[in-house]
Amino acid sequence: MKKRKKYAAVLVLSCVLGICPAQAKAGEDLELYARSAVLMDGSSGRILYGKEPDQPMPMASTTKIMTCILALEEAGGLEGAKKTVCQVSGEAAAQPQVKLGMQEGENFYLSDLLYSLMLESHNDTAVCVAETIGGSLEAFAEKMNEKAREIGCEDTYYITPNGLDAADQGGIHHTTAADLAAVMRYCLVSSPAAADFLTVTSEPSYTFSDTEGGRSFSCVNHNAFLSMMEGALTGKTGYTADAGYCYVGALQREDTLLIVSLLACGWPGNKGYKWVDTRKLMEYGLDHYRMVNLTQEELVLPEVTVQGGQQETVDVSAELPSVKMLMKEGEQVQRTVRLKSMAKAPVTAGEEMGEVVYLVEGIPYVRALVTADEFVGEYNYAYCLEKIMEEFCL
Numbered sequence: 001m002k003k004r005k006k007y008a009a010v011l012v013l014s015c016v017l018g019i020c021p022a023q024a025k026a027g028e029d030l031e032l033y034a035r036s037a038v039l040m041d042g043s044s045g046r047i048l049y050g051k052e053p054d055q056p057m058p059m060a061s062t063t064k065i066m067t068c069i070l071a072l073e074e075a076g077g078l079e080g081a082k083k084t085v086c087q088v089s090g091e092a093a094a095q096p097q098v099k100l101g102m103q104e105g106e107n108f109y110l111s112d113l114l115y116s117l118m119l120e121s122h123n124d125t126a127v128c129v130a131e132t133i134g135g136s137l138e139a140f141a142e143k144m145n146e147k148a149r150e151i152g153c154e155d156t157y158y159i160t161p162n163g164l165d166a167a168d169q170g171g172i173h174h175t176t177a178a179d180l181a182a183v184m185r186y187c188l189v190s191s192p193a194a195a196d197f198l199t200v201t202s203e204p205s206y207t208f209s210d211t212e213g214g215r216s217f218s219c220v221n222h223n224a225f226l227s228m229m230e231g232a233l234t235g236k237t238g239y240t241a242d243a244g245y246c247y248v249g250a251l252q253r254e255d256t257l258l259i260v261s262l263l264a265c266g267w268p269g270n271k272g273y274k275w276v277d278t279r280k281l282m283e284y285g286l287d288h289y290r291m292v293n294l295t296q297e298e299l300v301l302p303e304v305t306v307q308g309g310q311q312e313t314v315d316v317s318a319e320l321p322s323v324k325m326l327m328k329e330g331e332q333v334q335r336t337v338r339l340k341s342m343a344k345a346p347v348t349a350g351e352e353m354g355e356v357v358y359l360v361e362g363i364p365y366v367r368a369l370v371t372a373d374e375f376v377g378e379y380n381y382a383y384c385l386e387k388i389m390e391e392f393c394l
Helices: 060-075 077-081 110-120 123-134 137-151 177-190 194-201 273-288 381-393
Strands: 010-017 036-041 047-051 085-087 107-109 205-209 216-220 232-240 244-253 256-263 290-293 304-307 316-318 324-327 333-340 342-344 352-360 363-372
Touching: 036 177, 036 273, 047 177, 047 273, 060 077, 060 110, 060 123, 060 137, 060 177, 060 194, 060 232, 060 244, 077 110, 077 194, 085 110, 085 123, 107 110, 110 123, 110 194, 110 205, 110 216, 123 137, 137 177, 177 194, 177 232, 177 244, 177 256, 194 232, 244 273, 256 273, 316 352, 333 363
Parallel strands: 304 342
Antiparallel strands: 010 333, 036 047, 036 256, 085 107, 205 216, 232 244, 244 256, 290 324, 316 363, 333 352, 352 363
């Protein structure tokens, strides 16, 4: 019985904080072309709008954002990539269009190939990068899947580094709109190579040659979103017969970072659907949400009673992180405090006394431990004798 109860008794205090950003209809249908889509708050990772966000689907060349960030991290950023030589294998050279046209045995610097990968979406480049970083395509795919698990992607499975439709004993090459947005957020917010990722993917054009200078190549960024909206940061398009048109991109305006991911957003004849959906979702986020600091309200905690202590109560406190999140009008932030109703002496400074939880629309986003601020000794024979001696000496 004792193991099942964390506290002998618990005091629960709850309050709703008054936070009211701009009006929007709950569950509003934005009538998107994409079969699956997500609008994410890049600062917190919270999904602001979703259409079948957890439906597994092929993701085509949006896969390459994972290939790029892994290569950057493994190489030690762009500076390290400038020193890393990639030799073209027969398998890389044999990849289908869209391709750089590299030839077996040629050598390139990894940094140059990353622009080929992200601006032109070259499939042969993706394989050459993967083989250089992973040693083999299979080993690189395992790195991709391991990184996806680290990010928290719950339904993503990589087989190829370029996103071409594929299947093996583990299933088909796939992700979800929610996972794809999370990978982009990692590339921009959490990765140690985030700045370099942005440098590569936002470049309008790039020219390079093989390491011997024998052939030169020019790349143009095909991400039309970069010139479509103010604050557009980055993105990656994709298309295969199974996946349809796909896209993942990000926009930054002041303290608002929005990420959009789209899967199965039309097939040939409807190439522009992804841009219509991207603009619609970005504008929805900009119009209906504003940034709020969840933990900005002052937190005043009651003292906790100490049983058998040298003093009757102990002061407690919680170190709250500053957590910012995009919110819209009508969404409620609730703060719940769980405290021990009584602590048994001795109490040590820093001892756990409970927790503070901040919930948005009933979902917890912030947790912080409540701890004792000071030591409280036992009220025992030794303490009483000490007090008597103090009185006698005085």
